[in-house]
Amino acid sequence: MENILKQLPQKAKEAEAENKKFFAKLKKKPPKHLDTLMQDLHEKEFERTDCLTCANCCKTTGPLFTDKDIERISKHFRMKPQQFIQTYLRMDEDNDYVLQSVPCEFLGPDNYCSIYDVRPKACREFPHTDRKKFQQISNLTMKNVAICPAAFNIVEEMKRFIK
Ligand code: SF4
């Protein structure tokens, strides 16, 4: 996995022009079976990819925290939401709460998430490759393929299935 992660930014860069073209076409005319295809590709990829050998999303980006996430996680720590925010979060340029620093404070040396059961919604859903109307998150996905090896493989598979 270490090698795969090392090569990923370069591979994503090389695929960028093709991905841009592919997603522009997908946005204009998404195939009718896109939702089921994405479910299928997502499930197959995550049968092969073990996130515990990777954790690159937790190490390099980290999630956005919604108000509900903050409420749930601060309760878990028996902290006041404001105290949780001051300890772990900052507001980014889009006025969203994000981690003060990466790797994420809640990631253990064994790549386990110490708040797994109450983790942010964005962590549960990353890399969003099984969401419906996948064509709507093309820009985000083009960024994610440089971070997440599973997302990279899923997009490569999509290009094989959708001509
Ligand atoms: S979601 Fe992607 S980046 Fe995150 S741990 Fe799994 S494979 Fe790695």
Ligand code: SF4
């Ligand atoms: S909260 Fe957990 S899943 Fe989310 S970035 Fe941190 S360690 Fe990863």
